[in-house]
Amino acid sequence: ESFSKEIWAVCTTTSDDPKYEKFLLNAMKYFKSLLYWTDFRGFFSQNIETLLKTLVIKNLKPTKEEVIIFEDEPQIFIENVFNNAGGSSKKNCCIDLAKTIAKQYTQECIPILQSNVAEYANAFKEGKVNQEMEIILINLLVDMGVVTNVVLPVEFYTFFYSNITEPFLTQVFNAVQTDKTFNVDKLNLFHLAYHLRFVFFFRTYLDRAKMLEISKHISYLLTTKNITLRYVIYYSLEMMITLKDISQGMIGAYPHVFNKQTIAPVIPFILENVYNCVKSDPQKIDGRAVLAIITMMEETAATYIQAFIALFKILIAGILSGYEFSTIHALSYLFVAAKFDATAYSTLSSALTPVLNQIIEKNHTDMIGYVFQIYAIMLQNSGVGQDHKVIFTSLLDLKNWGKDMTALFPAYALFLEEYINQSADALVQNAKEILGILSALLETMMDSLFFSLITNIISLKDLAFLRSTGWFSSILQLIAKQLMALAQNILQLIAKQLMAFGSETANKENGKSPIRSNFAKGMMIFVARCNIKFGFTEFIQDVANAFGQQNLYLFYNFFGYELNMIKNYQRQPERRIILTGVIDMILSANFNDIPEELWKLMLNAVIENIDKRANNKINLFAYRDNDDAGSIGLSGLVVAGSKSNFQKLSYFAKQQREANNKSTADLIEEEKFFVIRFNQLFQDFNTKQMVIAYIDQKFNKTLQQLFA
Numbered sequence: 001e002s003f004s005k006e007i008w009a010v011c012t013t014t015s016d017d018p019k020y021e022k023f024l025l026n027a028m029k030y031f032k033s034l035l036y037w038t039d040f041r042g043f044f045s046q047n048i049e050t051l052l053k054t055l056v057i058k059n060l061k062p063t064k065e066e067v068i069i070f071e072d073e074p075q076i077f078i079e080n081v082f083n084n085a086g087g088s089s090k091k092n093c094c095i096d097l098a099k100t101i102a103k104q105y106t107q108e109c110i111p112i113l114q115s116n117v118a119e120y121a122n123a124f125k126e127g128k129v130n131q132e133m134e135i136i137l138i139n140l141l142v143d144m145g146v147v148t149n150v151v152l153p154v155e156f157y158t159f160f161y162s163n164i165t166e167p168f169l170t171q172v173f174n175a176v177q178t179d180k181t182f183n184v185d186k187l188n189l190f191h192l193a194y195h196l197r198f199v200f201f202f203r204t205y206l207d208r209a210k211m212l213e214i215s216k217h218i219s220y221l222l223t224t225k226n227i228t229l230r231y232v233i234y235y236s237l238e239m240m241i242t243l244k245d246i247s248q249g250m251i252g253a254y255p256h257v258f259n260k261q262t263i264a265p266v267i268p269f270i271l272e273n274v275y276n277c278v279k280s281d282p283q284k285i286d287g288r289a290v291l292a293i294i295t296m297m298e299e300t301a302a303t304y305i306q307a308f309i310a311l312f313k314i315l316i317a318g319i320l321s322g323y324e325f326s327t328i329h330a331l332s333y334l335f336v337a338a339k340f341d342a343t344a345y346s347t348l349s350s351a352l353t354p355v356l357n358q359i360i361e362k363n364h365t366d367m368i369g370y371v372f373q374i375y376a377i378m379l380q381n382s383g384v385g386q387d388h389k390v391i392f393t394s395l396l397d398l399k400n401w402g403k404d405m406t407a408l409f410p411a412y413a414l415f416l417e418e419y420i421n422q423s424a425d426a427l428v429q430n431a432k433e434i435l436g437i438l439s440a441l442l443e444t445m446m447d448s449l450f451f452s453l454i455t456n457i458i459s460l461k462d463l464a465f466l467r468s469t470g471w472f473s474s475i476l477q478l479i480a481k482q483l484m485a486l487a488q489n490i491l492q493l494i495a496k497q498l499m500a501f502g503s504e505t506a507n508k509e510n511g512k513s514p515i516r517s518n519f520a521k522g523m524m525i526f527v528a529r530c531n532i533k534f535g536f537t538e539f540i541q542d543v544a545n546a547f548g549q550q551n552l553y554l555f556y557n558f559f560g561y562e563l564n565m566i567k568n569y570q571r572q573p574e575r576r577i578i579l580t581g582v583i584d585m586i587l588s589a590n591f592n593d594i595p596e597e598l599w600k601l602m603l604n605a606v607i608e609n610i611d612k613r614a615n616n617k618i619n620l621f622a623y624r625d626n627d628d629a630g631s632i633g634l635s636g637l638v639v640a641g642s643k644s645n646f647q648k649l650s651y652f653a654k655q656q657r658e659a660n661n662k663s664t665a666d667l668i669e670e671e672k673f674f675v676i677r678f679n680q681l682f683q684d685f686n687t688k689q690m691v692i693a694y695i696d697q698k699f700n701k702t703l704q705q706l707f708a
Contacts, residue, residue, distance in 0.1 A: 007031075011054045021090055028055055028093040032100050048101060048108045056101070057116075059094040060139040061132050062190065066091075070190050074228040081197055082235060095143045102144040113140060113156060121163040131191040134164060138198045157202040165195050173217040184224040192221075193232045200236050204246050208257055215240045216266040222277035230277065234286035237270065241292045260300045267297065271304060275311050278318075287315065287327035294333045301337040302344035308334055309351045316355045328370040332377055332649045339381040349378060353387060369411035373649045376418040384422050392419045392426070396433035401440035409441065413449045414652065417456045427457065428469060435474050442482050450478075451522030455529060459663075463534050467542070476546030479523060483554045486515050520562050525574060528581020532667070536588040560598055566605035570613065573664040579674075580667050582606055587677035600694045607695055610671055611702040675706055 007027050031051060034040050044051070069077050102109055120133055141156060172192065175182050196218065203211060218233050241263060244254035274290065290311070294301050301308065312334070315327045331352070338345040356374060359367045372391075379388055394400065395412055416437070420426050427434065441450040454475050458466065466472035515523075530539045543555050559566070559582075566582055569575050586594065586602050594602070648656075667673070682688040695703060 024090055025093050028097045032097045035100050035104050044105060045108055048105050049112050052112060056094055056098050057136055059090060060136045062135050067190055070228050074231045077228050078231055078235060082200060098143045109144065117160055124164055131188055135191065135194045138194050142201050154205050157205045161206055165198050168195055176220045184221050185226060189226050189229045193229055196232050196236050200239060203240055203243055211240050211243055212258065212263060212266050216269045219270040219273035222273050231286055234289040237289040238292040241296055258296060260296060260298045263296050271307050278311060278314050287330045291326055291330035291333060294330055294337055299337050299340040301334060302341035305338060305344040305347055309348060312352060313355060329649055332374050332651050335374060335377045336651055345381060369408055372411035372415045373652060376415045379418040379422050388419065396430060398436050398440060401437055403444055406444050406446060409446050409449055413453055417453060420456065427471065438478055442478060447516060447518040447522050451526050455526055458530060463538060472542045473546045476543055480547045480551055480554060483558060515561055523558060524562055524565055525577055528577050531581040531584040536585040537590050540593060556595055556598055559602055563601055563605045566602065567608045573660050576664045576667055576670055579606060579609060579670040583674050583677055587681050603694060604696055607699045607702065611699050614702050614705060671706060
């Protein structure tokens with residue numbers, strides 16, 4: 001204890017001289033470790049205030065380094081101050097110490113913090129303003145409260161806001177709005193940014209009725225020439241407009257506090273101020289604030305279509321010389337919002353299509369993918385226009401599907417899907433070219449895109465169309481060709497033992513399946529969807545015709561290789577699709593067409609999957625996607641790894657989730673479906689018992705529950 005007191009005494013005599021930094025760092029680390037010792041609890045309980053004043057409070061004041069970062073490095077400042085990524089080594093150690101104190105001695109900290117805040121609030125009322133102390137107190141409240149997940153009394157935050165932050169901001173807002181010539185940059189912008197930090201972190205605890213008014217007020221501060229403060233304002237606008245109600249819903253799904261009606265009164269002011277800021281400096285914009293505005297306005301955004309057009313013309317011009325991806329996201333949502341107003345949508349399309357075309361003409365590779373997605377939205381909204389036909393015709397040229405263009409494939413494919421959805425004749429008139437594209441996707445190992453496109457085709461058309469036009473046969477022939485190519489290294493083994501590699505022993509001997517994981521998953525889901533839509537009895541006829549009897553073993557052996565997927569896949573809605581499709585296959589009227597040993601293995605694989613769910617043996621990551629994308633035809637075209645940096649617009653990601661849920665809405669629960677089909681197929685008691693005997697005895701309990 002005496003040693004600790006001596007260290008404290010030395011700490012109180014140090015200055016900002018760099019020669020003391022190492023000593024202070026070690027002192028903070030030393031006390032942080034001691035705070036966890038129960039033997040010292042009594043000692044620290046009595047001396048927390050001394051520790052806070054000696055090592056925490058004095059070292060939470062702003063440093064010269066932070067001021068320099070604020071002036072010169074906007075993104076780093078945002079990361080450090082708003083996203084808590086850190087800062088200087090001494091500041092990091094100080095924050096770590098503050099967190100530990102808050103966690104271990106919460107009750108002891110509360111009166112100390114109350115005393116410090118109240119003391120300064122009284123001084124503030126008397127006109128004794130100390131901006132450095134305000135920043136220290138804000139850091140204390142944020143770092144010892146929000147960041148550590150320690151729940152401090154809400155009164156802390158509301159008291160500080162009402163007595164310090166609100167009076168300060170009100171003074172600033174009044175000056176800016178009453179005097180059009182007021183120069184924001186004459187203020188201490190660093191100090192202002194920290195008060196915005198306080199509002200940002202504690203926005204859910206403050207008076208909600210005031211949040212929109214604050215949003216309106218801070219938008220007037222965009223007249224600043226300080227880029228960091230602009231980013232702080234944009235960030236704050238985004239979070240306040242989209243404020244979540246944490247008292248409702250659940251983590252990750254909290255509802256918005258505001259809606260299109262409640263934000264309507266402040267929108268004209270915010271839009272005007274954002275536009276004026278962008279017009280003055282189009283290179284320094286964070287489009288997420290604009291995205292937040294449009295998202296919350298929904299279809300009412302069409303009311304301000306001319307204002308948005310003027311804004312986006314400037315923003316897109318900025319994109320041509322920079323990389324502001326959130327602007328494109330915002331524009332995509334504007335097209336979605338405008339579709340409810342035909343006049344607004346027509347005005348928007350006419351005004352911005354030429355501007356978007358410039359991105360393609362100037363070969364702005366990082367942005368072209370987004371432009372094609374916006375064109376796909378336009379297809380959804382207004383159907384096929386002349387501009388879309390020109391783009392579609394261009395995409396049919398296989399030169400656009402070479403290996404050097406794979407980064408753009410996901411966006412191309414998304415546009416292609418939407419065009420096919422909107423044009424009834426495309427699959428007939430352009431069958432040869434589309435099949436060429438499908439082949440190119442397989443050749444470049446873009447398996448998820450291949451299966452997404454063919455899934456879209458079979459979803460659109462009935463079996464009669466697919467057969468009469470040759471589409472079903474062509475698709476299945478491409479799959480057969482790919483399976484043959486992937487299985488070349490094991491053909492000799494196949495010849496020796498037709499179904500051996502589906503067994504447990506053979507799986508151990510052969511190791512990993514020779515089939516690319518994304519191709520495997522894509523084919524499994526595609527076959528399952530075909531079984532669900534057409535029935536295995538019909539589907540297998542087309543498979544046999546396309547593969548040829550001599551290669552039909554390739555189709556069946558696929559399921560032998562991918563038994564683990566059937567056994568382990570648990571994520572919905574893929575699980576429901578896979579199990580429903582496989583159950584339809586093994587419990588169809590012509591189940592005898594499946595090689596007997598494989599049929600038994602597939603039956604056991606289905607039961608094992610059901611058993612895992614029934615007994616909570618669920619591993620959502622048991623089956624991973626490793627190639628070019630995520631869940632084929634389900635989670636969309638999000639491409640991972642080195643093949644592409646493509647990002648799907650959030651609009652399409654949401655649309656894909658909704659489509660996935662809709663596609664399984666009519667499917668009954670997998671377990672119930674198994675029992676229904678099993679009882680329909682095996683009605684004789686003796687036959688039923690004979691089949692059940694094929695199932696591993698370790699699943700007896702699950703079987704009893706299924707047939708109870």
